[in-house]
Amino acid sequence: MSVESLVSQLKTGLDAPICLTWELTYACNLQCIHCLSSSGQRDDRELSTTEAKRVLDELRDLQVFYINIGGGEPMVRRDFFELVEYSVASGIGVKFSTNGAFIDAEKARRLAAMEYLDIQISLDGVDAATNDAVRGAGSFDMARRAMDNLAAANFGPFKISVVVTRHNVPQLDEFKALADGYGAQLRVTRLRPSGRGVDSWDNLHPTNAQQREIYDWLMANGDNVLTGDSFFHLNALGPALPGLNMCGAGRVVCLIDPIGDVYACPFVIHDEFRAGNVREEGGFAKVWKQSDLFTSLREPQSAGACASCGAFDACQGGCMAAKFFTGLPLDGPDPECVIGEGEVALAELAAQPVAVSLKPRPAMDHTKPTRVPVLL
Amino acid sequence: MSTDLIAHPLLGVALALHPQVALRPEPFGALAYHYGNRRLVFLKHPDMVAVALALNVHDSFAGALTACGVAEARWPSFVTAFQSLQESQVVVVRTTQEADHS
């Protein structure tokens, strides 16, 4: 029984997720240019407090240990604390992902008093210039203020979560120092071309040279840095990075979106990856256990064009979301394939007639109508 | 890696699952999650699960292994596994008071 066999057991799916992401609302006070959920405005169809608690009851019965709450900005919801407290009281640990706008001193103290609660503050630059270019004017200060408030309230270790972009790869050491300064845990994750990221991907995603830098940095510093296992597409560069190194979507994780739709993961909010809705008969449990989409994801996946590549075992063909939203087939190279096959595939795609090379668009767009464009 | 079967000290210790640990059965064994330190461990064999659940009602780790019918040839692997569970605080040494309550 080796590590590989654990991974192959997980690939066939479990009776319940190990953890999942739950976007509570599409409303957000920010308009980050890479927002994976294209958030901004609340959706009229969002789950009510009662419906949300019913979902939590299901997760409790399934023995889901831990959920990752996000959005949009989850603290915008009036029942945010009520739902978090209900979750924790039901035996479901919570990590919520926030831009920090609403963590004033008083909220920080309230959060610090709660058990089984983790907080992840989003930050994409170590200075306002780098961060705000992606997340909007004032967002850096907002995040730092939240961190200061949590520290003052003795919250304990929170997480600082960074989406790695072309502009912040040179700042990895500084991010680590920033986290160390707060006694916080640094998390760095891969940018996917999802949501508004579809349009900012070309300008934001790391270059080939930077991918090598990211890999080397993680190998050198990864002991205390979380990655959400999002860099396994880099594994062909050398020994495998720590982690499961597999796509968990529909197998051990999934997304519940604000209107109750269940997707394979937060990076594929599109009909192609929609498994069902929690409002349907049988609720979340039925979608998780019996949906056609998840059943098919739990079958062995074809390596397709990557079958003869020696790196496939290490990189697993990369990320479904990265392939899907750049127009590439799922059974082929990742757009950021470190061997260069992704670039070849993208070039072939670009050479096709427009109708063939048309890329999928995200399922919904909750972006607020007036948006200040940020020049990069 | 293999431990000296007869002499390993852990075998004589009374153990218990940490009170903040939840065990969720899986086809291959179980998932153990420690709510306090967020550590997540896979128990990769049904016998691991049986032993973990039996810890609290036996005066020693060896007693739990015997009660669960684990062949002595497998004990070194179980010792290694439970040492690792101790390291992550999923399993703890029982105090006298806890032993009295079991």
Next chain:
Amino acid sequence: MENDDIATTAEAIEEPADLIEELLVEEISIDGMCGVY
């Protein structure tokens, strides 16, 4: 990260002295699954 448990343990083997070696425990990070915020 907790990869030490995973990376360094051997696969199941049968030793001549009739001890059986099994990897009975594996730890992964609760953050160690791809497809999560």
